[in-house]
Amino acid sequence: PSGGLDSPYIWYSLNTILVASFILKRRIYSWINLGVYLFSSTWILFLLTKTEYSFSQVLLGESNFILSLVLFTEIVLILSEYSEKIQHKNEYLQGLNQKITAANDQIKESMNYIMELYQAVHLxxxxxxxxxxxxxxxxxxxxxxxxxxxxxxxxxxxxxxxxxxxxxxxxxxxxxxxxxxxxxxxxxxxxxxxxxxxxxxxxxxxxxxxxxxxxxxxxxxxxxxxxxxxxxxxxxxxxxxLEKFELEKVNRHLLINEEQNRIANEIHDGVLQRLFSISCGIYSINKRIKNISKNVISSELSHIRISINNAMSELRSTVYGYSWNKEGVNSFVSDIKNYIDTIRKYQGVDIQLELNGEQDLLSLEQKRSIYRIISEATGNSVKHGKAKHITIQLNVEVSDILLLISDDGIGFDRNILENENRMGLGIHNMHYLVHSLDGSIKMDSNIGKGTIIIIHFPMKSKSNVCREGVI
Incomplete structure (x- = not known):
């Protein structure tokens, strides 16, 4: 200020104006700062120095410069206010972004939790x-x-x-x-x-x-x-x-009792009556054997043989009522084939089924689990893997069971699915079905190279083996 308004250092006053505007954030400080600089550069300097001009002439001569400083100060203050508003908006938006991020994380956690609940309830x-x-x-x-x-x-x-x-x-x-x-x-x-x-x-x-x-x-x-x-x-x-298990036990006992009653009534009403008539016929022949000819004996024995065949057929029909093999057809195999035919028809997928060994060695629990595993695996191959060709191979040996399912789908990376908690319900179901039968499961899949599922079951003890269709 000692150099007056003509001093080149007067522009340093802008530094304090900027500081007062953007840091102190009070308009009054900027105007006080400008007033102090103008007062010291004009009035005080006018008093200390002798000049031929009056103070009003000095101000009038520098009016353009003074007006520029005033306008600059006002512009800086306006920019400072806008900057402050932008900063507040930015802080507000950052707060909203944090809330949205937290809400998204909570929604994601809730979705994962709901999925876990659904899987738990389903399993x-x-x-x-x-x-x-x-x-x-x-x-x-x-x-x-x-x-x-x-x-x-x-x-x-x-x-x-x-x-x-x-x-x-x-x-x-x-x-x-x-x-x-x-x-x-x-x-x-x-x-x-x-x-x-x-x-x-x-x-x-x-x-x-x-x-x-x-x-x-x-x-x-x-x-x-x-x-x-x-x-x-x-x-x-x-x-x-647990209550469901108890109800199922009661239901099984009721079904067994009902089937026992059915078989007993059918044997009593049909087979037993035929056997009684056969017994009477044999007794009659034995009593009259000395007084009748061989032709008569042969004729009556033929009728008895026909009655025995009828009794055997009726007994076979009664026993087959609840057998897995009905009328000579293995319903376990036919159910699998019907499911595969449905997938072929509605999804246009080529599915090859190969069955080796004696399926009658499988217990009812094993048949049920194998059917569900095949359903889950083929469903995943079609829905998620986009497969066009699926091969299913079931080998039943005396000591163990091998189930192999492969497809030409898009495949998947198991590590990624596990890390991102995206493992589907079908895979969980297959694992639990396999483990429930003391088996092992191996999934080999690569992105773009399809999937191969290899499952081994140990054969159950003979007391648990369900041999059906022996009559």
Whole structure:
């Protein structure tokens, strides 16, 4: 300012105006700053120096420059205000973006949770084997609650332990003794032991306790209520499945009794009456054998032979009523062929079926599981793999069973599907069906190279083998 308005350093005043506008963000500071510079560069300098011009003449001579500074200050202030508004808008948009991102993450987590619920409900409600129930419950306890460990306790013994990622774990990782705890059979129980949170829920059928499903969290800060609700849902699903098993047992017993009564009535009304008449005919021949000719004996024996054949046919028809082989047709094979023919007709897919060995060696449970596996695999090949050619090969040996299913579809990367939690329900179903029969499954697939599924089952013991159609 000591150089006056003619000084080149007067432009340094713009620095403080910019600072006051963009950092202090108060209009008054900018105008005070400009006023101080103009006052010191004009009035004070006019008083300290002698000049032939009056103060008004000095101001009038520099009016354009002063007006430029005023306009520049106002423009800077306007830009500062717009900059502040833009910054506020940007912060607002960033906040909205964070909320949207959090909402998307929550929706994605909810969708995954709903999918896990759907898969759990589907697998549990379609289970045919009670022994597989514990494994399913612990697997989905891990997936739904994201706990460190899930376990099932039956008769005060831990029978199934599943770690993170549904991997098998050791019972040594469980530090509680169910037998020593006073647990309420009607609600979920929580306790903290050795800096770990344990949550247990009873699984029961009516008033009978089946066991406890439990989970372990190393981080005790976990939202306990939400986790307890999820575990309660799983335990109630287990309760429903157990009641279903009980009802199925009763239903099977009723069906057996009904079939026994049917067979007994048909044998009594038909076969038994024929046998009685045959017995009477033989008795009559034996009594009159000395007084009748050979031609008469031969004729009567022919009638008895016809009656015996009729009795055998009627007995065979009665027994075949609930046989898998009806009227000489293996309905297990015919059901598979009918399903394949349906896929061929409506999807235009070429499916080759090769059956080797004696299918009558398969138990009813094995036949049911093999049919479902073939259905799941071919459905996945057509729907997801876009396959045009599928080959199904079933080899039944005395010691084991081999099921091989291959296609020429687009294939998939199993690691990617598992990491992104996109493994479909069909694959889960196949795994559980195979494991329920103590079998093994191997899937070999590459993107663009199709899929090959190799499944091995051990043959069940003779007491469990269902031999049908022997009559």
């Amino acid at each position: 549990l409600t379609t289970q045919q084997d009670e022994d597989n129930l514990e494994k399913i419950l612990t697997d989905y306890a891990i997936k739904m609650t994201h706990c460190n460990l899930a376990f099932f306790n039956k008769n005060n013994q831990t029978t199934t332990v599943t770690g993170a990622g549904s991997q098998p774990a050791s019972t040594n990782e469980i530090e509680i003794n169910i037998e020593e705890l006073e647990l309420n059979l009607s609600s979920v129980q929580s306790l903290i032991l050795n800096d770990s949170l344990y949550i247990l829920a009873p699984v029961k059928c009516k008033l009978k306790l089946y066991g406890y499903i439990g989970i372990k969290f190393i981080d005790i800060k976990t939202e306990e209520k939400d986790i307890a609700d999820q575990l309660t849902f799983l335990s109630e699903l287990g309760n429903i499945v």
